[in-house]
Amino acid sequence: xxxxxxxxxxxxxxxxxxxxxxxxxxxxxxxxxxxxxxxxxxxxxxxxxxxxxxxxxxxxxxxxxxxxxxxxxxxxxxxxxxxxxxxxxxxxxxxxxxxxxxxxxxxxxxxxxxxxxxxxxxxxxxxxxxxxxxxxxxxxxxxxxxxxxxxxxxxxxxxxxxxxxxxxxxxxxxxxxxxxxxxxxxxxxxxxxxxxxxxxxxxxxxxxxxxxxxxxxxxxxxxxxxxxxxxxxxxxxxxxxxxxxxxxxxxxxxxxxxxxxxxxxxxxxxxxxxxxxxxxxxxxxxxxxxxxxxxxxxxxxxxxxxxxxxxxxxxxxxxxxxxxxxxxxxxxxxxxxxxxxxxxxxxxxxxxx
Numbered sequence: 001x002x003x004x005x006x007x008x009x010x011x012x013x014x015x016x017x018x019x020x021x022x023x024x025x026x027x028x029x030x031x032x033x034x035x036x037x038x039x040x041x042x043x044x045x046x047x048x049x050x051x052x053x054x055x056x057x058x059x060x061x062x063x064x065x066x067x068x069x070x071x072x073x074x075x076x077x078x079x080x081x082x083x084x085x086x087x088x089x090x091x092x093x094x095x096x097x098x099x100x101x102x103x104x105x106x107x108x109x110x111x112x113x114x115x116x117x118x119x120x121x122x123x124x125x126x127x128x129x130x131x132x133x134x135x136x137x138x139x140x141x142x143x144x145x146x147x148x149x150x151x152x153x154x155x156x157x158x159x160x161x162x163x164x165x166x167x168x169x170x171x172x173x174x175x176x177x178x179x180x181x182x183x184x185x186x187x188x189x190x191x192x193x194x195x196x197x198x199x200x201x202x203x204x205x206x207x208x209x210x211x212x213x214x215x216x217x218x219x220x221x222x223x224x225x226x227x228x229x230x231x232x233x234x235x236x237x238x239x240x241x242x243x244x245x246x247x248x249x250x251x252x253x254x255x256x257x258x259x260x261x262x263x264x265x266x267x268x269x270x271x272x273x274x275x276x277x278x279x280x281x282x283x284x285x286x287x288x289x290x291x292x293x294x295x296x297x298x299x300x301x302x303x304x305x306x307x308x309x310x311x312x313x314x315x316x317x318x319x320x321x322x323x324x325x326x327x328x329x330x331x332x333x334x335x336x337x338x339x340x341x342x343x344x345x346x347x348x349x350x351x352x353x
Contacts, residue, residue: 022051024312029057030064030077031180032217033235034104034296037331038077041324045316052312058216062178062204068299069093074313076299079180080204081278096303099351101344102277102295103320105268105334107236107259108184110247110292111221114151115228116166122248123151124159124256127291130249131193133170135200136209151229159256166229173223173232176213178204184294185233191282233292236264237332253287263290264334273340293334300351307353317348 028038035058042054054075059067061078068076069090082090082100090098110130112123132139132155133148143154152165175182183204190197200206214223217234221242224230231247236259239246248256257263267284281293298317304310321344325335336344 023053024051024308025053025055026075026309026312026316027055027057027073028075028077029059029067029073030075030299031061031079031296032058032238033061033079033106033108033179033181033184033294034077034333035217036235036237036241037104037324037328037333040327040331041320042316044323044327045319048319049315052315054316060175060177060216061180061183065090065299074300074304074309075316077296078299079294079296080183081276081295081297082299090299094301096301098299098301099347100277100297100299101317101347102273102279102336102340103298103317103324103344104328104336105264105293105295106332107264107267107290107334108181108188108233108292108294109236109239109244109259110231110233110249111224111239111244112232112247113224113228113230113245114166114168117163119245121160121163122246122258123165124248124250125156126159126250127192129153129155129159131189131196134172134189134208134210135193135196137195168229170210171227171230172208172211173220173227173230174208174211174213175205175220176215180204180294180296181217181233181235182206185292187280187282187294188292235332240332249291251287251289251291252283252285253289255287257288257290259290259292261329261332261334263288264293267291267293268334268337273337273343277340277344302351304351304353310351310353314348314351317351318345321345321348 038056046053064076065078067073136147138145150169152167157165186202186206190202214220217238220232221234224232246258248258251257266286267289271281273279321341328335
């Protein structure tokens, strides 16, 4: 987390430095999910071309879409693809067609804080237990009828026969603002149990039945670190950066899997990407797949006010698709398939003044 903060500070300093008239600063904002990767890309791009600065503000997917649609930024970023009505509204306000393309993909990691539990013994959660807890559904077994509230609940303890879990309340840590990470997680929960879609819904912001809200990925990560008994969700690369402990989550095949480069990539293997790039993998079928993965999208205008801005946007996105993909895995993200990169290039080539 310190490393991420340092990168953000450096970019802020760069954007505030005095530059010649030839320097162009592009304002962009949106998802916190890909922010560590985007910040790294834009820093490397600045090193290669000091006349182009991308000032990316990680304000959340919802705020990023809103700022882009209102013309406050030239690029937006979201972990949930724009719906038809959102596209129509943005195009009306901006007076130009817009595009949305994926630039990377990643996993939503469930992270926890359990003092006394050995770090080399990852805690497991079954699909049933996770949903029963989040929905606060009554469960009935040999221990009677109850709702799941503590880490040593018999349904969790039976998943750890050689480990004694502490009698600590489970404190769900969730995003307080509109977030594509929330959208990806709730998409998965709805795919596992239709009751979730009916009662809670799939969206960037939902009415949770449990938990405490925190702003941004960094806010959720900090609150997990500070709260014994915490359970929350953050982007996998950020979780690795912050050294949070990862839940081994049951996937569709019944295997308990922690997010990793291989298990995240397995979730997207062979998944077709439609022409509009609005692809969802809410519950991947591969037996070795981590179950909560998502693409993340950048939203831009097909027509920019002048030639220089259009060239800068094309250059930025081409860098992300080419050199930038080599940095993805090292920061915990999933590089785009070659076929998807080729198709996204076609969209970028059509950006004009």
